[in-house]
Amino acid sequence: MSFADIWLFLQQGVLSGLVTGSVYALLAVAVVIIFKTTDVPNFAQGEIFMVGGYIALFLTLVMGWPYLAVIPITLVAVAVLSGLFQRVVMERVIASKGVGVQMVIAT
DSSP states (O other): OOHHHHHHHHHHHHHHHHHHHHHHHHHHHHHHHHHHHHSSOOTTHHHHHHHHHHHHHIIIIISOOOHHHHHHHHHHHHHHHHHHHIIIIIHHHHHTTOOHHHHHHHO
């Protein structure tokens, strides 16, 4: 194995680690922001993130849309779905005088 191959693997490993760490950091910041504002840990954050990924994947691969169109559309779609989740699920739990455990289960 040559030095160029080793250098390429090192670069790929570092960049892959940075991308993975960035995704984890974004999810952690999202969980902390939700927890600090509502005092309820939202465990649906990962699922919301996954739905955004599937929307982007569908629009890119199946529909054939360009990346620059897919990104804002995905952001808007995930925001709408999150707002819908808030209105349909969380508002009902809050209206029924749900305690913290019920709110955690709802998320």
